[in-house]
Amino acid sequence: MLPLEYDRSQDRDIIVRDRFDGFRREFLRTLVTPEVIDEHRRSPLGQHSERLERLLIYFRQRPLDERYAVKVVVPFCKYQVARLSGRRGIPPRVVDEAVYASANDACHGLFLRCIRELLET
Numbered sequence: 001m002l003p004l005e006y007d008r009s010q011d012r013d014i015i016v017r018d019r020f021d022g023f024r025r026e027f028l029r030t031l032v033t034p035e036v037i038d039e040h041r042r043s044p045l046g047q048h049s050e051r052l053e054r055l056l057i058y059f060r061q062r063p064l065d066e067r068y069a070v071k072v073v074v075p076f077c078k079y080q081v082a083r084l085s086g087r088r089g090i091p092p093r094v095v096d097e098a099v100y101a102s103a104n105d106a107c108h109g110l111f112l113r114c115i116r117e118l119l120e121t
Contacts, residue, residue, distance in 0.1 A: 024058065025058075025118060025121065028054065028055055028058055028118060029118060029119060031051045031052075031054060031055055032055070032115055032118070032119065033051075036049070036051050036052050036055070037111075037112070037115065039052050040052055040108060040111050041108050044104050044107035044108050044111065045104070045107070055114075055115070055118075056111075058118075059111075059114045063086060064084050064085075064086035065084065065085060065086025065087070066086075067083070067084045067086075068081050068082065068083055068084070068095070068110045068113060068114065069081075069082050069083075069084055069092055069110075070082075070103060070106040070107060070110060071092060071094060072103075073099065077101070078099050078100070078101070079099070079100040079101075079102070079103055079105070079106035080094050080096075080098065080099055080100070080106065081094070081095050081096070081098065081100075081106060081109050081110045081113060082094050082095060083095050095113070
């Protein structure tokens with residue numbers, strides 16, 4: 001158990017991890033192109049180019065409370081994008097009112113949301 005006065009900013013592991021993540025995000029921003037986005041739109045699942053695969057790996061490795069998931073509203077008919085809580089017992093929350101007709105469309109909507117977050121930070 002950590003003492004109450006523990007200051008996370010002094011933990012070198014956290015500082016190094018945050019610095020590495022910043023460099024990684026900076027590199028990943030260079031991989032976002034209209035071609036990569038179109039490739040994901042055409043085939044959200046399956047094998048991808050190296051550029052797209054690197055982006056997807058980064059999005060899948062984020063902490064649970066920073067990840068999104070596809071929520072099935074009506075099986076095979078309606079899907080939405082939800083953000084995971086990262087805490088047991090707390091359900092994911094729907095992030096917007098957009099409803100997708102297929103799971104692939106919802107996956108692409110999720111991907112676009114992750115790309116937007118990557119480019120904004």
